[in-house]
Amino acid sequence: MGLELRGRHRERETLDRLLRDVRAGRSRVLVLRGEPGVGKTALLDYLTEHAPAGRVVRSAGVEPETELAYSALQQLCAPLLEHLDRLPEPQRDALSTAFGLSSGRPPEGLVIGLAVLGLLAEAAAEQPLICVVDDAQWLDRMSEVILTFVARRLDSESVALIFAVRGTVLDGLPDLLLEGLPDAEARALLDSVLPGLVDTRVRDRIVAETRGNPLALLELPRDLSPAELAFGFGQSTREFGQSPRGFGQGPRGFEQSPGGFGPGPRGEASVAGRVEETFQRRIAALPEDARTLLLAAAVEPVGDVPLLWRAAQRLGVGPEAAAPVEAAGLVEFGARVRFRHPLVRSASHRSAGAAELRAVHHALAEVTDPERDPDRRAWHRAHAAIGPDEPVAAELEQSAGRALARGGRAAAASFLERAAELTIDPEARAARTVAAARARFASGAVGAVPELLAAAELGPHDPVRQAEIERLRARVAFAANSGRAAVTPLLEAADRLRALDPAAARATFLAAIGAAVNAGRLGGDDLRRVAEAARTVPAGDEPAGRLLTAFTTWSLDGHTAAVPLFRRALAAVTPADDLDLHWLAGMAEHEIFDHTSFLSRTEQAVTLGRREGLLPSVLTFRATALIYSGRFADASDLIDEAGALAYATGPSPHPATVAILAAHRGRTGPALEAIESLRVEAEAGGVGWLIGVAGYARAVLHNGHGDYPAALAAARQATGHDDLAVLQWGLAELVEAAARTHEMDLAEAARDRLAARADASAGGWARGTRALADALTGIDPDASYREAIEQLTGTGLDLQTARARLLYGEWLRRENRRADARLQLRPAHDAFATMGAEGFAERAARELLATGETVRKRTTGVRDELTAQEGQIARLAAAGRTNPEIGAVLFLSPRTVEWHLRKIFAKLGVTSRRELATAV
Structure with a gap:
C-alpha cells in the first residue's frame, strides 16, 4: 500500500550515501522529519529495499502504546535477541529484565542503553544492520530515551539507525527535513489519480494548497465530485472558488487561505487536519460493522490479526466487515493489520463516540491473554471502565509494579495515575496517587509531581502518607533549583515533617542546608536561619542525622567546633547512601583537609555508579578529586564521559569541575571562557557557592602564569564569603598572590585565617598548607618550605606538592642558591609538564632558565596524534581494561573500541596492549 516514490533525488542520494557508509563499516544515524503524508514512510521503504545484503529490523511508535515501557524498543530488538548471550552479564541481565524475559533488579536506563548498543553491534558483526523506526513521535518514553542514547553512541559497528518523525522529537540527531514535492512532480502524482477531465485551475489550486504533500495530493481529490474536479464548481456556473462544495468555504471543499493549505494561522497542521477530515468522511460512509472493525484495529496497537478477529467476534462483527474497509483504501488485513496512514488510525478514534471506544476496549481486554500480556489487558480494561472499578485499579497497580521492576518508571506512573482515577476508596486513592507522584519523580518528570501531591492531599490525612508527600515535595524543590530558591520550600517541608517523621525531617533539613550552602553569598542569612531551625530537631545517629549535626555546628559555631563532628559523620556515610x-x-572532607578520604569516596561512587547506572555528577565528583592529585588527563576523560552521558540522558557535568580543571591547565582563553560561563550560571541559578569557585579558579589561573595582581583580585573575591571548602582553597591562593605583590598585611591576615582552619585538622594536607603559608609570609622560609613538601608528599596531592616545590625553588633562586633551587624546580617542572599544568610549567621553566639551566621543550611524537577519545581508550587499555569494560566507561560498543584500538596501535607503532603502557 506504499506510495510511489516520485522525485526525491536529494533524499535518495542521502540514503544511498548512508548505505554506502554502512557497507564500509561505519555507523550512521538519520532522522527524517516532516509533516504527515509528506513521504517519510515511502523513503523508509526505499531504504529497506535498497539495503545491502544484510539484516533489516523495523519498529514503529503507536499512539496507544506510548504508556507501555520499552514497547517499541522490544519490537526492534526482538529479532536480534539470539545475540543476547554475547553481551557482558550486567548488560544481558538488564535487557532481559527490561523486556520481561527474566526477573532481576530494576535496570537503569544507561545499562539498558549500553546493552542495546552492544546488541546492535553484535548483530552487525557479520553483515550490516539496518534499523528503521517509523512514527517516532509516538515512541514510549523509555524507548525514546534508549534509542536516543544509542543513536548518539554508534560509531563503527556497520549499523544504520533511521527514524521517521513529525515534530521536534529526537532533536539534536542528524536529520533531513522533508518538504512537499516540486510542482512538476506534484502535478504528475496528482494526474496519476485524477479521473478524466480536470479543470486546470482546479489542478493548480490542489497543488498549491497541498504544498506538494503526496498523501494530500492522493487523498483529497477523492472527496470531490466529478463536476468540482472538471469545472471547479458544483451545481451552477458560479465562478471558481465560490461553490458551496468547491474550493471555497463549503463543508467538503478546501478552505481558502488563511484557513486552508496555504500559509496562514493554521499553517502546516491544516494539511494533516484536512487529510484526516477526508478519512473521517470516508469512515462515516462505511457500514456500522465496518466502522466498528476499523475502530478495533485502530485501538489494537500491534496489528495482531487473530486477536483482532476474536475481539470483532465479541463485538458481533464478522469477517465480511473487512471488505468495505479495504475497498475504501483505509486499511489492509493480511499477516498484520496495516493502515493506509497513521492519520486513518487517529481519524477512526476521533470519529468514534465514548461508548463505542469503551466497547472496543472491553472486547480487546476480554480476548487479551492475562498470562502473556497482563499489562496491555489491564490498560484496555482501564479504558473500558465507565466509573470507579477497584478490580481494574488493582490490575493497573500490579502492572505498575511490573513496570517498575523493568525500569519503566514513566509507564508505572501512568498505570498508577489511571488506577487512582478508578479508585473510590479515599485512602487507597490517595496512596496510589502518592505512588504515581513517586514514579513520576523517579522518571524525571518533576514538573508533574506537585499536582499529584496536591490531589493526594485531598484524601485522608494519614501521618505516614503526609510525611511521604512532604518528602517528595522537598525533593521536587531541590531538583528544580539547588540554590537559593530551594531553601524556603525545603525549610517549610522540614518543619512539617518534624512531628510526622523525625528522620525524614533531619534529611530534609540537611537538604535545606545543602541548598543554603549552594546559595552562599547570594543567600543572605539563609544558612543561619536553616541551621537554627535544624538545631531544634532531635539529633539522629543515621548518616544524614550526623551530617546535619556537623553542618549546623559549622554554620553556627564555626569551622573548629565542627571538625570532630564532621569526622564522626563522614565515617558513617557508606557507598550505598x-x-x-x-x-x-x-x-x-575538603573542608577538614582530608583528601585521602575524598579520593576513596569518589572512587567508590564511580565503581557503584558503573554497576547501577551513572549520573554525570558522579563522574565530575571523581574528576575533582583527580585534579588535586595531578591526574588531569584522567579527570578530563571523566568530564568528557560525563558530557557524553549528559548528552544522552539530560543533566550536564558540574560546571565547577570544568572550570577548576581549565584553570589548572593554564590555557588562558579556554579557562577564562569556562570561568565566565560558571559565573553566569551561578548568578542565574542563585548558586553563590559557584561564584566563590569562579574566583578561586581565576586566582589559580593567574597565579599559574605569575600575574599576581590579577590573582590577588580574584582570590579576594573567592574569600569574600565563608563558602564550604572553597574558602580554604581561596585563602591559599590569596596568601601566594598577596605575598608576591608585597601586600604583606593582607598575606599575613589570610595566613592567620588559613592557619586557624589547618590547626583544627590533623593530617599532611593541613600541616603542609599551614607550613607553606608560613613560608610565603616570611616565617623561617627555608624550614617552612621543607616542612610543607615533607607533609604534602604522600597525601595524594601531587599538584599541591609540585606547587610547594615551585615556590621553594623560586625562593632559593632569589636567595642566590641556584644549585639548591634547581633540585626543587626540576621535579616541579617535570610534574607540571606531565600533568598538563601549562601555566605552572612555564613559570617553573622561567625560574630554571634564571638559574642557568637549559629547559628542553617536551618532544612531540605519535602519541600527540591521538584524538581525545583515542587517548582515553589507550589509557584504559594500558590499565588492563577489556574492550567491554572500556565500552562501558566510554559508552561505546566493544566493537567500536576494537576499531579504535587498531588505529591507536598503528599510530603508536605498537602491536599489543602490553606495549601500550610504555607508549602512553
Missing part, C-alpha cells in the same frame, strides 16, 4: 549525602560529605 544517597548521592546528595556524598556531595556534602566530599565537600566536608
